[in-house]
Amino acid sequence: MSELNIEGAKSAHIGRRAVLCGAVAIALGISTDLASASVPAVGIKQIGKKIQLDLAKNKALAKVGGAVTIDLSNGSSVAIVRTSAGVKGFTALNLSCTHQGVTVEQQGSTWVCPAHGSAFSSTGKVVRGPANQALFAYPVAATAKTVTIG
């Protein structure tokens, strides 16, 4: 689970997909500024076994509670979450529920599993079972311009 490799097929299309989703939302008059919904990360690159993302291209991370997601080659996803305003205020969580592996979804400030209802805090701690272990958290190194995980 700790292996970090961006999914090859999707990583080439993440930017275009995000742009298309934004264009459709704008065409439909839907606000894309949903604080409670994570969005696909853009401006990401693989550096060895680490993943780095450009903060200027991921506006969702400007606000505490914002999150972006990255699909990994192993089929799981990682969320980078803004947990506080400081330069160190980021966490990176594997979104596979620790109960039976279903991908959790962001609902407000929590991550909720659609399978059996487990809920996790924005930093991945269990707030409701049946899961009894926190979401896996990757090491994070952040600067004013980038967040690197792994």
Ligand code: FES
């Ligand atoms: S797989 Fe998530 S609560 Fe069961």
